Each structure stands twice: as structure tokens, then as C-alpha cells.
Amino acid sequence: MERRDFLKRLAATGTGIALSGTIGTVNRAHARKNDKQDFGEVKSVKVHCISETSWFDNATLGKDIKAAGGINTNQYDVAYTEENLGGYAALVEVEALDGTHKKYLLDTGWSNEWVDYVFAKDGIDKMLQNKEIDTLFISHDHIDHFFGIESTLKHQPDIKIYFPGTSMEKSFELLKGADFSATPGCPKNAVPHTGELIVTETDKLYKIQDGMALKFFDCPATLKVRGENVLYFKIKDKGYVTVTGCCHPGILTLLTHARRNFKDGQKNYGCYGGLHISVFENWDPKFDDIIKGVKHFDMKKIGCNHCTGWIWAEKAEKAGLPIVHGTDKNLSYNKVGSLARAKTSNVYLGNGDEMIF
């Protein structure tokens, strides 16, 4: 046993328990391992942004949450302004090395009305009915990623689902069919899930197909939610790509995890999704640290939206990070977020945009 390991174990059995608690921590999930994991390679990955507008106005959501007691309130106890609600969902299409394609759904939004609208717009409803979509990955059970579950299940109740093990009890109930809609903005699901349910756990890597894996990180989030499933891809000749819902573990945690644990993990090609930094467009000097940290990883494509924070994306681009721009497709949707209405620069991949790795 190395000296460092010995001391760590000693600490963990004594005073360390007090310091680190018994609650799962991010670093435990990406602690160094001696044998590097190799889950194969894919040829390419295309991510289609079904919706990244989880809500349409930050201030309105902020007021709702503040009125309920702040960001540590149980998400099922907050009365949300219903016309403000949207949802997050992405369609992930993977091209294997042999040229075959598979489709996956990442998250299922919030407001059923909005999710039904964007699913119809992109033909997701038909894909589900035709069982073209292999699996639904719930990144985490936050309002805007999971509360719209009925919109998926009503088309394909037996879809295979990967679900975070740390999800709230009510979230498991919702999967089985439940109604919490007495509180405005809270969900209902009249279509119980009948398919395979894989409840993800820390310290396991779930290989989905060659070149694609899911990793669960037990990390803290707001509204009493914990943990997030993250998708990793290894693109042939390019490197690793992460696709996230909110990235609560932190983008640098994901990159560091790959570097420490995956074969050729130092080759980080890109990322797509929410990066959970300046979520409400507020700023903290720590966010400047994240820009500096990400620069060390020499990524080639950063596609961000949702909870990344437009300010972070713009500052990151100015600092030289390869932020992939979106288009104005989102402006043709029947609802447009206040950020887009403010005519900010297109550093977000918006609703309807696509990104290819």
C-alpha cells in the first residue's frame, strides 16, 4: 500500500469521516484508478437540441423559488409560474464504427404542453411511437429535466430508462404514475413506466454501446436534488466528448475524471449541454477560474446552452475557448426565452440547433 493510500484510509476511518461526511462527494467518484477503462470508440455523434429553454424568464423562476424558501427548498414544494415553464431535452444520434446508427433521448423536459410541442416539431413523438429511440437517459430528476416524463411515456411506456439512484422518492413515484399537479408547475404522470429501469450508482461505468458510456456522479444540486448521469463518448481519432443535462458535477470534474480513469483520457475533444455555471446570469470570480481551467484541456468544440449561463459562454469565447455558435432557429418557436429576446450573441446552441462531433 502506498503511503498516500495508507494515510487516506487512516483518515477515512477516523477524523476523515467527520470531514467528508457519509454523503457522496464528487471527488470520490473520479478518484484515480490504476487500470484505465476502455469502452471502445464511435465514428461520430450528433446532438440535436430539442429544447434548452427550461424556463423562459430567469427572474420569474427566481421569484417563485425565493417565495417558497430559496434554492434549498424541495422542488416538489415550489409553486411555479406555469406559463414560464419549458424543459430540457436532447436527441443524441450515435454512428458506430460499422456505420450503424442509434438514437437516444436525454431528458424529457418539464411542462407537458411545451414538451409535446417541441417533440412534435422535431418528430420525437413519432420516433418514440416507432421505437426508433433506444433509451431514455434521465440526467437527474430536476424539475426541468424530468417533470415532463409523461410526454415521453405516453408515446412509449416501455422505453428503457437510466435513472439516477439518488433521485427523490417522489420522482420514483412519478415514474410509476403519480399526480403532484395540485402545486402549480409540479408534475403528473398518468402513464406508468413499464420498461426496463436501470437505477444508476456511483463507482460504476455503464457501457451503453461501443464508444458510449454513462457515468453517474453523486454531486449536490439545488432544490434538494442530488446526483447526475453523464454521457461519455470516445470519438475515433478525435477524443472524448461529454453530453450533459446540467453538468452539476462540473465540467472540470468530467474532464478530470476522463483524464484520470479512461484510456487516452487526456484527449478531450468537446462537450454539449448545460454546464451549470452562471445559471441565472449572475457572476462570481470562481467562474473565471472555470474558464482558465477548461483552457488547460485544449478542447476543440464546446457546445453549451441551458444552465451554462450566457455570460459564461460569452466570456469563455472572448478568452479563446472554442464555443460553437447557434443559429436563430429558436426564434421561430412559439415561445422564446428572455435571453434570446434580449438579442444576446449566439454563443448558445438554441432550440432546433445541432452539433456534430
Add this chain to the structure above:
Amino acid sequence: MDNMGTHPNWLEEREIEPRWPIAVSGLANLAVLVAATGIIWWVFFSIEGVFKLYTPLLGFCLVIWTLLIVLWQAQFFDFWPLSRGFLKSAHPLSKGGILTLITIAVYLVLLFGIVFFIIGKLGITYFNWNSLQQYGELGQDVVSTRETVSWAMLCLSIPFFLVSVWFMLGVDKDLFHELGQPKFGLANWLFVAVIAIPLYVIFFHPHLGSMFYPKQIYAAVPPWWENIAHTNSAEYTVGILFCSVIGIFLTLNLWDGWPLNLVKKQPWRFIYFVLGSLVLGYIIFRIQLCIFDYLWDEAYVGGQNEANYGWRYSHTITMANFVLVIAIIQDLFFGLAYEKWHAVVRGIVKTVVAIVVGLLFAWAYYNWGPALLGVAEGVSHPSENASAFLILIINILMIQDFFMDRWPGYRLKR
């Protein structure tokens, strides 16, 4: 007006004795402390309580300033305007009630009156959430501005706290001793402010200037400590300076002030105390960072949660506060039990007890806090800061000791 400045401070003058055997008196006080903490936490702070002030920064900012005002009242103003006669004869509950009301009044005048309403409206935007929303644009909403203002006020408290303690213990009555109250208190307070305000500008204002987009570089230099601390966050300076404050209180409660009380003659007493407290604070800060490295691997620039340098700096305060709370309880409630021991043995035993029980307390907080206090799960939760709860306890301890003569377990000797 009494010429109180030349007289012994009321805290030095009074004599306190246990009402019952030490263990019973201590346990009675502990029970009152637990009950008072629970009630105040659930009424004012918990997000499942009535006022929900634990955001967490708003709650943290409230308790750190009230603690400082309690210390000012006792050490600088010697309980002015209350007379010695009242302090000697009034029931502890009356004294405690009146002095706590004075604390709240001073808080409202100083923090909400001067800093929030006057300075925040007419001078520095980030001290008033209404000003931030009025003049700010993207991101300056009702939630984010409240946290920004709370953070700014929290940062402002740190140099005031440190310099106040330097003056209380490193200067004591060596300056302005000819003045009565409230002149003595005001003179000391103004001297503290003259030093604390520039320290705030140097160590914290750069962080606040970087909290907006674009960076307010014409009003505040970018955080100059970035390359030293591996972060732009002022949690670095908060960590070192507040660990110094905690270090001073640990020496008082565990080692009767040693070694910071070794030099008696001015100006060396003050210089030694200042430098000694900074060195002690830095040692406490660094030792904990080493422990964190072993537990959670090394932090990295831009890392999240416990991998974040800023969070680790902040967590040094939290863990030191767990130990400090136990050290104070041990000294105030059960300290007499150690009185006949040799000073070195007493210091060692009290230190070991404070560290072991402090760590057990931390374990209990992180495991049972979500159920008992309504705090968020997880050691490194971004909206969780145990220091708010711990400093609330220290507030109540100080009120119980300074204002109420450690009632109910202890009483004034007649």
C-alpha cells in the same frame, strides 16, 4: 458620566460561580443553549422555518455582524449605557433581553441604516440589492442581488472582526485609557474602522468588482491573489483572515491566551499580537488544506465542490468553527473543572477534547443536519455553509456569558 475607561471592564470585575455542581451547571447551560439554538434556527434561519434567512449567505452575514456587535458592546463599550448597578443587580434574563435588543438596534442602524440604505443607495451599489436591480442589467434579479449584498457585508465583517480583536486583546486599555464611556468605545471603534476599511478594500473589494459582467476594472483591480491562491475568489483571504480570528479565540478558550499574551509592553505587544495571530491563522488554514488534500485529492483550478480551491479555503473556517464552538462550550460551561490542573496539561487536554468532539459535531451536523435543521445534504453543497449555524451558536454563547452571566447554570457572586 462615569470615567469607566480607567476602571476594570465589567467582564474583568464580575465574579461568576456555578449555581450547582460544575457538571450539573454545565449541562443545564448546555440544555438551554441547545434549546435556544433550535428555536432561533427554526424561527429565523431554516428554509423550512418562518423567516427562512439561511440562504445561506444572508443568514451568515446576519450572525457574523451580530456577534461582532456583541463583542463591541462588551469589550469596547463596557455595556454602556447600562450602569454598573444595573449589571450587578438585574436578573440575567432582563440584562440579556435589553442587551440583545441593543445589539439588534445597533445592527439595524449600522448595517441596514448606514451600509445598506445610505452607502448602498448613495455610494457603493453592491451594498444594496435594490440599487443592484435598479442599475444592474442581466443577472441582477431578486435572488442573485440578495446573495451579492450578503456576501459583500460578510466580507466587510472580516477585517472589522480581525482588527477589533487585535484592539481588544492586543491593545486593551493601552490607548485612550483616560477616556470614559462611550468615548473610549467610540475611539477604539473608529481606530478599528480606519484600519479595517482599507483592509476590506485591499482584500475583498477586488472580488466584488469581479462579480459583475463586465468586470468593474475601473473601480476595483482584478483579484490580485489569483496566482497565489489558484482562484479569483476572495474565499482565500476570507479563509486566512478568519482563521486568524478563530485562532485567537482558540488560544483564549484552550490556552488562556497563550502564546499571544507573552509580550506585555507596547508597541511590541500589539505588533506581536497582530503578527502572531496571522501566523497562527495561516497555520490553522494550511494544516486543514493538507488534510483536505489527503481526503479529496488535490484541488484544481475551476474544480467543483470539494475539488474547488475557493470552497476548500472556505471550509477551513467551517471546520475550525466546529472545533471553536466546542472549545468555547468547554471553557465557559465546564472550564472550572480543569482549574486545578497544571496549565500545560489543561491546555493539552482541552485541545484534544475540543478537536475530537468538534469533529464528532461536524460528523453529526453533516449527517443529521438535513433532518434536524433543514439544511442541504452534502459537505460541499454550493448553497450550504455550516459556519452560519456555528456562528449563531457562538452568538448565543456570548449572549449567555457576557449579557447573562452564564445563566442558568452560573450566577454572580454576591
